[in-house]
Amino acid sequence: MSHKILKVHPSDNVLVALTDLSVGDRVEYEGIQVIITSEVPAKHKFAQQDMAPGDEIIMYGTLVGKAVEAIPAGGILNTKNVKHQASSFTGKTKTIEWQAPDVSRWANKSFMGYHREDGQVGTGNFWLVIPLVFCENRNVNIIKQAFLDELGFGHQDVYKSYVQQMVEMYQSGKIEDIEKLSIQSNQQNGQKRIFENIDGIKFLTHEGGCGGIRQDSDTLCALLAGYINNPNVAGATVLSLGCQNAQVGILEESIKRINSNFSKPLIVLEQQKEGTEQELLTQAIRRTFLGLIEADKIKRQPAPLSKLVIGLECGGSDGFSGISANPAIGHTSDLIVALGGKSILSEFPELCGVEQELINRCVDNPTADKFVQLMRAYARAAEAVGSGFDMNPSPGNIKDGLITDAIKSAGAAKKGGTSPVADVLDYTEYVSKPGLTLLCTPGNDVESTTAMAGSGANIILFTTGLGTPTGNPVTPVLKVSSNSRLAQRMPDIIDIDTGPVIAGEKTIEEMGEQILDHIIEVASGKTPTKAMQLGQDDFIPWKRGVSL
Structure with a gap:
């Protein structure tokens, strides 16, 4: 990885800026030099070669958009010159062999959990x-x-005390002291x-x-x-x-x-x-x-790590989410699956464009067919009210480089790692099979985390590039930042920083292993998540209307 740019997949025709690039900057990737022709902020993508209207945009090795006007090599991709485009999908076309990661390091490890009579922990x-x-x-x-x-x-109501202090200052005529008044962090x-x-x-x-x-x-x-x-x-x-x-x-x-x-x-x-x-x-x-x-x-x-049920979520994503945080927790998911545990990948609007890969990862045809049916039904429901998956990216996503739903989805799907899809569940169905499960939920952060806890997740990994405070009433939510700047700016909500991946200091695999170690600490009650410390208990049921 260059310290300035990154090519995510060998077949991509776009590059990712890891730092701000200015007009005239020269960057080189695999012997090919590109001169930057427009300002490209960090996290955004730019063309590796000249593109004509109608040309396909390839990122993560998959179709993520189409050029609607000429884009010169070194030119930034934005919502004006690129529109959403995704590959079509059908039933299962092949079987993918999976090479499970080495989990010998955790073979004899356990977490301290509460054992229920039905075997759950x-x-x-x-x-x-x-x-x-x-x-x-x-x-x-x-x-x-x-x-x-x-x-x-x-929790101590520090904000109530803060107002009381200001009232006292006002009543005693010390208005000028109000500007200097600080507040103590919220504590149990x-x-x-x-x-x-x-x-x-x-x-x-x-x-x-x-x-x-x-x-x-x-x-x-x-x-x-x-x-x-x-x-x-x-x-x-x-x-x-x-x-x-x-x-x-x-x-x-x-x-x-x-x-x-x-x-x-x-x-x-x-x-x-x-x-x-x-x-x-x-x-x-x-x-x-x-x-x-x-x-x-x-x-x-003590409980074996096979009793872990990990929810995989992203919210407030940025252009680095699909490069650092999402693949890092994807590797964590693979480790959990290899240990006999369960993981849950949700947010169906954010799987648009990568359906065929997930279909081919399904363990059998009935599982694949159920995923196809749920995805198509969801897409039809969105289109029936004049919307569509292409409208999923938020203004914050777009501002930080996720300009089409397919780009966002290709990065979001990395949360599911590479393991086979053991099961596909509709909303409110409960997870039962070891391995990776796809759960039909909206892309809305809280509706999705609410659903995963309702389907049995006992830990949730939540990646964010912009900063999202989401928590859950019953399931600890570990917040994973895609970049170090966010982790430093919002330390009260971020538990784990995957910025070292962007800086080239750690590999995806090393980061995923570190996350698993942190999960064990949280699952054992030794380390509370930041959301737990803040009392962030978010709960929003999905009414099955169109929610992206």
Whole structure:
């Protein structure tokens, strides 16, 4: 890798700027010299040779766009001279042989996890409080206020204290001191936790459960069932109004469908049966507290790395994401699979253009056919409302070099490594097979991470090039930056920096191995993620409308 430019794949006809390039700069790759003809900021791509209108743009060895006007060698690729173009796909056309990475270094390693009766192992031990319908959000929040501080799970409200200090300065006439007033970083409160083996009580509010169409409430129940069954969850308290579409019976049936041997404590209370709000809340708080006493009896025990279920996510991507962070966690995924574990690749709009490669990696034809059907159905739904996968890149993506969805997708798919695709799941289906699973979700960061936790992920790796604070209520989210500048600028949200790959200081393989070591620390409860420290608990169910 040159310190200035990179060619990702031998068949590419574009190069990536690793540093800012100016007009007149001369760069050389494999003996071919290119004179830069326009300003090319770091992360952006430029033509290696002259291109005419209609010429195909190849990156990552695949079709990612088409020139709509002449682009000279050394000219930047942008949204004016390139449009989205992706390769078509069909059923499985060949079988790809996989060479698993050497995992002997981790053969005897384990993590300290919470063993569940169904064989799953949690990386955390959380209690859930969930409303079946938005009408119960207020009651869930009342329970939250009652529990968090008293049990030692709250965070200091440093911003409230900050405002109080400013009020005091204003009232005492010291307005000039307000500009000098600093704020202390947010820390866990000083009160000792009552339950040492419980990592938190999580309160999931939402705007669903009634109204809309019945499929929406059925899907919500399936998602909530996945959260209750997640290995990081010890038990749950569910509040129902009674008359809503999302009935208790639908939730119970969804749980049974995921796990016929479900045995966790599940407290279900219906307000229209209990009577007064006070009676409902009194019962909910008392029974939840008793449930916590039982959940606290579970302690961390050694577990093989095959019990890890890793979600693979990207958000706030930049032009380096597909070169450093994404392939790094892709190698981590391959290591997990080689160790007998599970990994989940989601965000179907960001697999546009690489479908055929993933299809050929599927272990059999039925698995491949299911992926084809889900991708085509999703694309048709987007087109039916006047949209399409080509509209997926955000303004931030485009500004930092991801100018077409196919470029973004080719880099995003690197998160899935190279292992065979063992299974394909629709939204809310629960992961069961060891290996790499493709899960149908939107590209929206929170909708996708919400879905992966609902499908059983007990750790999520989240790459970002621009900075995204996303976390999850029950599954630790490790934030992986694509570049060192971001890691230095936003250290409060970044856990791991893959910038050394761009600098040529580490290989993709070395970075992926480092990430696995960090996962073991987080999974064992030794190292909290930055999102956990910030209390970043994001939860947005997908209503199966068009969301890119």
